Amino acid sequence: MHKSLTTALCAAVALTIGASTAIAQPTSAELREMANRLFQPIPEAEVVIKDRKLSSDKIELGKWLFFEPRLSKSNIISCNTCHSIGTGGADNIPTSIGHGWQHGPRNSPTVFNAVFNAAQFWDGRAADLKEQAKGPVQASVEMNATPKHVEDTLRSIPEYVEFFAKAFPGEQQAVTFDNMASAIEAFESTLTTPNSRFDHFLAGKETLNGTELTGLNLFVNKGCVACHSGINVGGQGYFPFGVIKKPGADVLPVEDRGRFTVTNTASDDYVFRAGPLRNIALTAPYFHSGEVWDLEQAVAIMGSSQLGHELNSDDVKAITAFLHTLTGDQPQVTYPILPRSTSATPKPQH
């Protein structure tokens, strides 16, 4: 995946540099045809559920757990704290704040449409949402809990015991850390954002305005699409940040070597998963360091660091306008009413 996509990236960059002096603007119909070869629309949650054979019990249990602060040692941090339903599935601060007000090392990625990413976390160290869900619960700078804390907590609450048994039928001991992660994954799979203007454009239901179409054309022909394609307009492969020119240490801190820490392979130094760009207008600040607040500035940095282009102001504005069309319908979630603790429930520790 990594090598072939890097090759594609380099080819696209080369192609683009060669062609950059004169890009003719295709028609709207031509752009739609081209876009349909490169991107896929976000399906409604129901389609995803059916496709993954998720039971409504597992999804609803996962919703409880997603909002459950007692999974954390302090009893005040839940998944929703850093991946908030109301703010694009992220927390919109540079790097997340966790147990004891510790700052996490990276910007919180959105949970919306995350089910469509090839792997989870900025360095792809979790294969899927289930594996991902186990990370923050245990991370000392995030929820700072243990599998034992989670299991003790959930087993102490009769409503959870009953609900896990329904969601995982036939299991002798259904309340496990592993099943917690499965249920959260099921709920998170429903957090899709269909019906963006771009998806309606792909389907031929809506047109984009001139600036947005120019932006789409630039996005494809300047080479952004080499890393940011597919259903999530990114999130599919790994690429070095600064393939052409490394950005400053504020944006690319030297101590965070990205995927190198996962694979211990020299070619993975400062390699990150390409950010999925769905709803990107809602999830500032940008990049794994969360140090860039302005989407236009982020586009310009990508141009220089990844493509070797100093994009002019009009190009940046057009690409940004296109990115705004990627905002879809945000999930409608009813706040779950969580069951009360019992005398056996572990007490919060601060």
Next chain:
Amino acid sequence: MHKSLTTALCAAVALTIGASTAIAQPTSAELREMANRLFQPIPEAEVVIKDRKLSSDKIELGKWLFFEPRLSKSNIISCNTCHSIGTGGADNIPTSIGHGWQHGPRNSPTVFNAVFNAAQFWDGRAADLKEQAKGPVQASVEMNATPKHVEDTLRSIPEYVEFFAKAFPGEQQAVTFDNMASAIEAFESTLTTPNSRFDHFLAGKETLNGTELTGLNLFVNKGCVACHSGINVGGQGYFPFGVIKKPGADVLPVEDRGRFTVTNTASDDYVFRAGPLRNIALTAPYFHSGEVWDLEQAVAIMGSSQLGHELNSDDVKAITAFLHTLTGDQPQVTYPILPRSTSATPKPQH
């Protein structure tokens, strides 16, 4: 209010002590009749809205603001952080944790049915929910913001400017700190919990079991009702904690002198607003210090400190069973989708 209720309390205590050796158990019908003189049912949210002439725009804006982390200096703390919709309208930890992981001085009171309290906060220092809403936003150990931060933030976001104009029609500058508090109050007014088993009992729609009826009888005849009556089964007057016997410093910390700090009056030393007992089974830990996790233990402490009774185990269990009937339908709230920040929005400060 305070003096007359204290007199009532003392009278009730005297009466109860005199009668404590032989309380005959009245019939269910007699208990219902007596209860209807002392308590009122919680109305549905719609009734409250109509009664207070709240516009749906103001309520919906208030919901956005209730979940709005950008009201805090850190951008990660909202009203819902400490008064969570999913956990009885409180945070279920001893004392709330705010900006910089600082511990607040008191246990977070539930926001559910708070509109029916005579005043807000444990010491009643806010006359109503609007005044209350301004407190935590500015408290350095809670959201640590300023009215200017709030106004700068909300005015920087076009959707908020538009929404405030709709919710406060005819005002030249609708986006103000004061109107923020008004809107939050409007939303919080809708957070009622009707249809508890006790309310159905009051209405003659349902019966209570024998233990619960015994508990109700004890609650009234042992004197609990002197402080805990009315629609919220409390929340109406101020009373010294430890009127008969001061509990230990773990439960009644010496440094928190309660309403004395508000009125600077000697008779208000260690005086607090009687806790409203609606949904009390959902909001452990108990008392302003949040140091008691077990509802039966809390009942026993109240017996000895407020009434001078060492309640026996059966009495404690029966009163606790009655308190469990005060849990009503929890509010169904759809998580609001908040508008995105702009370049003018103040950045989070940690």
